[in-house]
Amino acid sequence: MKMNIKSLYAICTAALLAGCTDLDVNIESQYTQYPINDIAVEAKNADVYFHLRDVFGRRYMEAMSLSSDEYTAVSYGGGWYDSGCYSHPSLHDFRTEDASIDWMPTVISGITKANTVIRDLGGEEAAPADIAPARAMRAFFTFIIMDCWGDVPILDYLPVTNDEVVRAPRAEVARWIESELLEIIPQLTDEVSDNTYGKPTKWMAEALLAKLYINWAVYTASSVEQYEAATAENEKLNDCIRICDDIIASGKFNLGSMPYAEKFGPDNGSQVEDFIYAMPYDTYTATGMQYGRARTWKNAGDVEKSYYGMKLSNSAGGYITMNPEFSRLFCLEGDIRNNSVIGDTVHVYDPNTYQPTSEIALDENGKPxxxxxxVSLEIPDDVQLGVGDNTKGYSQGYRSVKFFVIDDDYKNGRNQSNDLPIFRYADILLTKAEAIVRGGTATNGETAMSLFNQIREYAQAPLLATTPSLQDLLDERGREFFDENWRRNDMIRFGTFENEYGFHKKDFPTARFEKTCRIFPLHRDVLNTYPHWTQNPGY
Structure with missing residues (x-):
């Protein structure tokens, strides 16, 4: 089924007429008539839907996970230091030239593509349902850059030559996203099927709105450093609960019957009932997913049988190591999510079930x-975070096998077929629970504890007997959504982003703790393109 869906995407993309990918658009150079029928609309939108496939497959992941308490990027004898583009996020020591934050222009070009679709389908004269998907993607892309860079442009139009694109205050951007989503949600399809998988639906837009609402106090603070988790008041908590209720009441999603690990395996797809919105990948036809390469033990490609249960055709990078503070979350008795993290003596996994076997994994010398x-540095306070270019260095830090690697999906430049969930039903349950704990009104007989325990019961972890605390919720979100790019977002909201973890310690020479680091600096290429923009505070 999954391959059929991805083949359909490839056909739609091949059928797509060439679109604009730059922000500055010469209107006269574009065609002004477009055939309006279901096939044409679908083909035109397809390029927008999957525009961020490459960004999500690597750079976005690096920026999100490495700046959180999940991971640290180490280097091996200078290898994988790459001018600090990985270590800088781990220390909140962001630089304007870092490749890990160079993707804002790609997101903006996605907004331009969406605006081009809207124009070509008739603009204000278009049938609302025809342009609603493009508007949903435009809102989603705007959310991403607003979350990461704060003040960003509200591009609900196609700029013409010599237009000066200006950045709007973050709070204004958040309110614009809200208004867009509220207007288009009734116009989006509520269908959940193979046909709508990976595309914007009513439920994708509502999940985005719930994410906007739970972070409302963060996004509408007078400045990024003025948000204080302990005292902030969120006026949108009940709105957040209402949106979560609509998704829950739809009956179209659930935690599913498949084991946790299978949701993220190379054969995942539209059959995962927990996925509200996901980015589809395929090792040949929809490339870009390379999470395994960064997280896999570096010598895994040099052994006859890797801990994935097979010989790998490619080497691994292995530069992303789990922080000890984060790995300690995976300690609940019976929790099936524990098996998605490997540490201590590593066992070989069954590539069919993605579960560990009793067989011990051996290195290239035949040793366990x-x-x-x-994780210990070879030289104290080494800003390159070097751990040694040897087996000892490669073996520091626990690793994730959540987005499981198999060799059949690892032969084409290490591109995996694991689809990446962006919004999940599990997130809706925990978001509603959090909104209630923060002061929202419980509804439909559901309490924060009952919602929280739905996750615990599914995970076969111990149930709570009392209302979860905010710390309980943050920890559970770490266990449930690690590797899914929400940890940085969560930590800022919960007020733990400036904590110490990994080498992000007060006594490390280049670690930064200013609250302005909650958003990234504008990359130097962005400032060169828009010289009238000013750098974000603190950079």
């Missing part, structure tokens, strides 16, 4: 692979 929970 043993991963240490702690």
């Amino acid at each position: 692979i043993v991963l240490t929970q702690t």
Whole structure:
């Protein structure tokens, strides 16, 4: 089924007429008539839907996970230092030239593509349902850059030559996203099927709105450094609960019957009932997903049988190691999510079930692979975070096998077929629980504890007997959504982003703790393109 869906995407993309990918658009150079029928509309939108496939597949992941408490990027004898583009996020020492934050222009070009679709389908004269998907993607792309860079342009139009594109205050951007979503949600399809998988639906837009509402106090603070988690008041909590209720009441999603690990395996797809919105990948026809490469033990390609249960055709990068503070979350008795993290003596996994076997994984010398929970630098205070270019260095830090690697999906430049969930039903349950704990009104007989325990019961972890605290919720979100790019977002909202973890310590020479680091600096290429923009505070 999954391959059929992805083949359909490839056909739609091939059928797509060439669109504009630059922000500055010469209107006269574009065609002004477009055939309006279901096939034409679908083909035109397809390029917008999957525009961020490459960004999500690597750079976005690096920016999100490495700046959170999930991971640290280490280097091996200078290898994988790459001018600090990975270590800088781990220390909140962002630089304007870092490749890990160079993708804002790609997101903006996605907004331009969406605006081009809207124009070509008739603009204000278009049938609302025809342009609603493009508007949903435009709102989603705007949310991403607003979340990461704060003040960003509201581009609900196609600029013409010599237009000066200006950045709007973050709070204004958040309110614009809200108004867009509220207007288009009734116009989007509520269908959940193979046909709508990976595309904007009513439920995708509502999940985005719920994410906007739970972070409302963050996004509408007078400045990024003025948000204080302990005292902030969120006026949108009940709105957040209302949106979550609509998704829950739809009956179209659930935590599903498949084991946790299978949701993220190379054969995942529209059959995962937990996925509200996901980015589809395929090792040949929809490339860009490379999460396994960064997280896999570096010598995994040099052994006859990797801990994935097979010989790998490619080497691994292995530069993303789990922080010890984060790995300690995976300690609940019976929790099936624990098996998605490997540490200590590593066992070979069954590539069919994605579960560990009793067989011990061996390194290239025939010795057991043993991963240490702690990560120690070869030279103290080394800003390159070097751990040594040897087996000892490669074996520092626990690793994730959540987006499981198989060799059949690893032969084409290490591109995986694991689809990436962006919004999940599990997130809706925990978001509603959080909104209630923060002061929202419980509804439909559901309490924060009952919602929280739905996750715990599914995960086969111990149930709570009392209302979860905010710390309980943050920890559970870490266990449930690690590797899914929400941890940075969560930590800022919960007020833990400036905590110490990994080498992000007060005594490390280049670690930064200013609250202005909650958003990224504008990349130097962006400032060169828009010289009238000013750099974000603190950079």
